[in-house]
Amino acid sequence: MVNYREILRLSSLNHNQTQIAKAIHSSRNTIREVEKLAKEKGISWPLDEEFTNQRLYALLYPERLEKANVFMEPDCAYIHKELAQKGVNLTLLHTEYKAKCACAGRVPYQYSQFCDIYRSWAQKSKATMRIHHKPGDAMEVDWAGGTLPITDPVTGETTPAYLFVAVLPCSCYAYAELCGDMQSENWLLCHVHAYEYFDGVPRLLIPDNLKTGVTKNTRFDTIINRSYTELADHYGTAIVPTRVKAPKDKSHAEGTVSYASTWILAALRNDTFFSLADAKTAVAEKLELLNGYPFKKREGNRREAYLLEEKEFMQPLPANAYEPSIWSEQTVLLDYTVTDGLNKYSVPYDLIGEMVSVRITRDSVEVFFHGNRVAAHIRDHKRLRDPITILSHMPENHRQYLTYTPDDFKSWANTIGPNTEKVVQFFLESGRAPEQGFKSCVSLRKYSERYNNECIEEACRQILLFSGEPSIRGIGILLKNPVSKQRLDSSTSASQPVRRSRGITRGADQFRRGAIW
Structure with a gap:
């Protein structure tokens, strides 16, 4: 906009139009027009502060202002x-x-x-706001885009290793660590190691919107991963994720990632590493050099700036180190177990089909239902064939089955009678292993819930008379349809061998007496 106030001021000092035009960088026609309109409308210097250039424009050119209102401003x-x-x-x-x-x-x-x-x-x-960071206020974290190859010494194949970077924006003090993957456990451990490296904890933690840290981040709400929330609670810090697709929210982390990619990853590009441990050691050495490089626009380096300006403002580390945990939601299987990805662990059987929360740490597996812990196991890192089961989690019949032993069945049979002992002994010895007869022994034992001991003993005695290989089915039939002792004795005596006739024809007596030819 033309500086109307300056035109009137210089005109009052008797400067000519050419001099005024050069001073305010406007044309002489404009100067001439403004002086003419000001004289016609009685406007002269000096003017009050309230007469701004916009107000003078409205007084000098009212018709232009009306015409400007006709135009529709673009959105x-x-x-x-x-x-x-x-x-x-x-x-x-x-x-x-x-x-x-x-x-x-x-x-x-x-x-x-x-x-x-x-x-x-x-x-x-596009104008940006320069943010002045307070000492000890925040830590920005991110994964570097580049990777470092790890070479297999036998096959020569390479696998990528990923670089985690954390930076304190106030002093630009950085931490970097190499990991074999970008999974949740490594993500959490890198935070723990960063806090230990800084020997303190900042007030805020500013990550990107990666899945291992942030479940959901919208304009209305932010949901942090449960494991990540546990870490923040342990260290007494608050997680404030960046806006989606807004890398300027953690510009120091982005800048340090680029810096670390150059002075760590690129600096090691010609080195060959045959193990992740060797690569970690090399990265740690480069990190110390990076924090020791002098600043270009001020004195000192990152390490000195941290120790002098920021260290005292950091929160102290907690007494106990944080143990990373992985949370997952699982449905309890029919064998009343959940899994840590390697082995199965039992939960109370009445939770079959229910959704539970599983917390997995390095040494433990915990199961929560509606916020209450219902199971806890020591985690086994070797693959096992069978689930790790607590007896109290099992149904009564399953629990009893695991407690069965040959001596238990024998001692029970001894309380019933000698014939029952013989039958149980046969069940346990008829197979290659005693466990093969457990099912028959259990069935016989269940009959004691419906029949008294005398009935069971008599059924065992009778089946031993009929057969040298008693079966649980035969005992069941005898219990349901008992045979009187007198009838059994007569049948037994009739079954004694008799002298056979030499004739061909057999009479009724032969059939009545049960002779067998």
């Missing part, structure tokens, strides 16, 4: 959003803008002025 925010769509350009948006002006009865700007208005708005909207 620059809408234009900026639409330009992000595929195939949309300013020409298309200007055409749509003119159509809107026609519908509203307003005058549109021409294409060139339309573009100038948008570009001016876009340039202002």
Whole structure:
């Protein structure tokens, strides 16, 4: 805008139009026009502070102001959003803008002025705010984009190793660690090691929106991973993720990642590492060099800046080191177990089909249902064939089955009678292993819940008379349909061998007496 106040001030000091034009960088025609209009409207120097250039413009050119109100201002925010769509350009948006002006009865700007208005708005909207970081206030974390190859000494194949980077924005003091993967356990351990390296904890923790740390981050709510929340609670810090697709929210981490990629990963690009441990040692050495490099625009280096300016403002480390834990939601299987990915662990059988929360640490597996811990196991790192089971988690019949032994069955049979002892002894010895007869012994033992001891003993005596290989099915039939002792004795005596007739024809007596030919 033309500096109308300066024109009137210099004119009052008797400067000519050429001198005024050079001083305010305007044309002589403009100077002449302003002096003429000011004289006509009785405006002269000195002027009060309330007479700004905008107000002078409205007083000198009221007709221009009325005409300007006829124009419809473009919606620059809408234009900026639409330009992000595929195939949309300013020409298309200007055409749509003119159509809107026609519908509203307003005058549109021409294409060139339309573009100038948008570009001016876009340039202002890109303005950034310089944030002054307080000492001990925050730690920014991220994974570096580059990797370091680890070579197998036998096959020669390479696998990538990933670089974790943490930085304190105030002093720019950095920590870096090499990991074999970017899974949750390594992500949490790197935070623990970073706090130990800094020998303190900042007030805030600023990560990116990676899945191992942040479950959901929208305009309305932020949901932090449960394991990550546990870490923050242990160290007394607060997690504040960056906005989605807004790397400037943690610009120091982004800058340090780039810096570390150059002075650590790129510096080691010509070295060959045959183990992750060797690569970790090399990265740790490069980290010390990185923190010792002098600043370009101020005295000292990152390490000195941290020790002098920030160390005393850090929160102290907790008495006990944090043990990383992995949380997962699992449905209890039919064998009333959950898994840590390697082995199965039991939970109370009445939770079959329920959704439970499983917390896995290096040495333990804990199961929670509705916030209450229902099971805890010592974690086994070797693959086992059978689940790790606690007896109290099992149903009564399953628990009894595990407690069965040959001596238990024999002692029970001894309380019933000698024939029952013989039958149980046969069941236990009929197979290659006693366990093969457990099922028959259990069935016989269950009969004691329905029949008295005398009935069971008599059924065992009778089946031993009938057969040298008693079966649980035969005993069951005898218990359901008992045979009287008198009838059994007569049948037994009739079954004694008799002298057979030499004739061909057999009489009724032969059939009545049960003779067998």
